[in-house]
Amino acid sequence: MLRSLSNRLIIAISAVVLLLGVLGALLVSRISGLGEITQAILRTNAHSAAAMSKMREAAQAYRLATHTRSRARIATHFVAAWQGFKDDSRGLHVAAERAQVEAAWKAFRHAPDTARLRSLDNALQDLRIVGRTAIAAREHHAIVAIKDLTIFASLGLGASLLVILILSVWMVRLILRPMRQLARGIHDLNPSGTHRELERYGLSEFDDLTREFNGLLRRLDKHERGNTDRLVYENAKIDALINSIDDGLVLLDRQDKILHVNFMAGMLLQTEPGELLGRNINDLNIATRFYMNLRNALVSLRREDQDEPQYSRNEFSLTIRGRLHSYILKTVPFRDKGRSIIGLIVVLQDVTELRHAEHQRTQLLATLSHELKTPLTSLSLSIGTLYETAQQDGYPHQVRQLLEVGKEEVGRLTMLVEDLLDVSRPDAIRTSIELKPLELCEFLRRQAHSFRLQADLQDVDLVVKCLPDVAVNADPVKLGWVFNNLLSNALRHTPLHGQIAVSVSTPNEEEILVEVADTGRGIPPEELPHIFDWFTQGAADRHGSAGMGLAIVREMVEAHGGRITVTSRVNEGTQFRITLPRRMTTGDLPLQPVVPLPARP
Incomplete structure (x- = not known):
């Protein structure tokens, strides 16, 4: 199950969600307890306030009633004192009134209802103190619960963030490690070398990718081996073809370093072809005439155009094994796909047989021309004589016209023979214009x-x-x-x-x-x-x-x-x-x- 990256991601996300759920449940539980405490405090305060209000109303009613009865008694005494005040001696009545009032006040104070009222006031005072104490205790309990909830929430949130951070780092490392391995594998691809396959990482998705990549590497290696075999075969075939021709061939780069030499060129240079590869054509310690002509042709070519060597042709003769050979030295630039010159092909063509055939042809044409010239001269004289006779003896017009045409054609044939003589000589046509x-x-x-x-x-x-x-x-x-x-x-x-x-x-x-x-x-x-x-x-x-x-x-x-x-x-x-x-x-x-x-x- 854990071999799949998607499953690991699902498990990690589920763990984070579960952790957040547990933390949320605990927070909900604590918040619910805090709510209950708050509700209890509010209910207690409400009950206490209602009881105190009712007791206060009752005490006030009771006190009012008691005071009413006391005032009635006092009023009786005051009435009696007031009646005595109306007697003869004012001073005596005043003193007596004062004594009665004092006696009445003492009686009021020591009356049973007043004592009970004072006790009730004391009880109400004690009840208010108890209510305030209970309310303060509930408030303290609520404050403690809120502090605990705050601390719990902070710790839970911090723990959640820490777990999420750890899971994130773990997942990033889990994902980046095979990706970096794949990137290194791609970076290490070498078109001309062997390739090392990637190791399997243990995740199904990356294992699939690794398997496909390794398959690609195997196919690339197979294709590279096939290409190498084909290149070796093609090179061998080209070498065989080049070495089989009778013309010497030398391939140079732009710095005149020798890239290829066929067998004939090596023979003419009197050096094994393998010993010439990679060497500069101008630095060879060879004293053959072919090499001297080759180097002179290259020097002349470079002097004419330093950057763009063009086609050139140079003919010379060499004596090989006692026989004179004619060669044509040709240089042809070769280019890449962008038509930029990347080297020079030097071809040494043996034209000995061609020159020999040309010499024989020239001799044949000269012989034929000389052999034809004598009968043509006789024929020209004969037709000329017939033409003059026809003009003098009144031959028919058609006969004279035919003789005239024959005379012209003999003259043209004579010029043709002379042209053949000219053609048999080099540069004949152009120099005879x-x-x-x-x-x-x-x-x-x-x-x-x-x-x-x-x-x-x-x-x-x-x-x-x-x-x-x-x-x-x-x-x-x-x-x-x-x-x-x-x-x-x-x-x-x-x-x-x-x-x-x-x-x-x-x-x-x-x-x-x-x-x-x-x-x-x-x-x-x-x-x-x-x-x-x-x-x-x-x-x-x-x-x-x-x-x-x-x-x-x-x-x-x-x-x-x-x-x-x-x-x-x-x-x-x-x-x-x-x-x-x-x-x-x-x-x-x-x-x-x-x-x-x-x-x-």
Whole structure:
């Protein structure tokens, strides 16, 4: 029964109520006795006063009667004396009268009624004294009872307050002890350590709370062990994945202390990864070229921006086991949930095979270009001779027009071969740009004119819409190659009775927008993200295409300081948007080298 806090509270309150009840009963009993004493005193006083009043009335009546009889006798004597006073000798009568009066007074005083009246007065006096004595005794008894009641009430009240105080302190300690124990248990919770369960206190309510809290601790420990196991597993998995890659990886905090090093980075640093953890990357006593390049890159990065390290890229070569290896050193900041930088990721990527493939590709392009240049020269001379003969001998107009188109296409093919030679050399496209003032609308009309005959044969409507007097600084050969490629692709993928529209607009004062739109079969959504990649062929270009056209288009547009985007819907058409600066000088050209062409798979 006493294991419940509520029961203990009920018992304590009941004890206090019982104590107050007993004290109240005793006080009521004492107060009742005091009331009875007071009532007895009042009744005695009332009876005594009534008796004395009646006796006093009787005595007065009796005295009055006695005095009346005495006065009658005295009057008789006085009458007799008065009658004798009327005799001859006045002096004798006066003396005789006086003697009679004295005799009468003595007789009055010694009369039996007078003696009894005096005795009655004495009795009444004694009765008054007894009444006053009785009343005084009753009053004293009442005063004593009141004092006793006051003392009893004071002692009872003090005892009650003392008991209530003791019970209150006991109950407070009884309640606060398990609560403090629970508070200490909550304060001692450690997310990353073990937890000590609380002891049971002996109160059912707090025992229930303690049991639930201990259950929570057990679940927390179980969850913590599960999390620890999962973290160990995830760390092991991440370590295995990181160590399995061929790139070196070093993770640094904001103070350049090493947090993680994978196997490849440790091999390049010629140190066990475990020996590097916690050390400052700038204080390593390592004389490898990789470490020197890494430290120089970090120093340069800190010099450029002390607080906000950004992405950086540095390429260098190392000789490992007698073979020259090419590496790209990249630094990438990593951030917390609040996007604050908390460290730096250093990645050493081995691009040896990529550079080797690029070299082979460059050699292949150079060889193909040289091999194609000789037959193209012969073909150009032959078509030129036929064109001049047709002009002189009056060949039909259609034949002359076809020869003219063939001559232009051979010339364009020759320029393409030359471009391939340029592409085979690093920085070729950007360094070979020759800017000239160009009236864009007239330029686009000339480009579209070379495709007019083919468009008519396919019954495709080829239109050019542009504003007059739109000038741009551009390389007419490179820009012509861009639009020739786009129009050629549009004609190849636009069905009969379709439309190809070339339009020019000025969205703002600094840019010119050229759009080439067709109503062809469109580009599938999965191919759009890779449409400008090198050696990418669409589903409709599996044959007769090397997959370099749009990649070269993008390079040439970006070499002009512009950008190109594409949108397409299957069976509805494709739209290429080229944005060019209105005015551009050679100094505006991008200074960074073009990224070398990736190897063809």
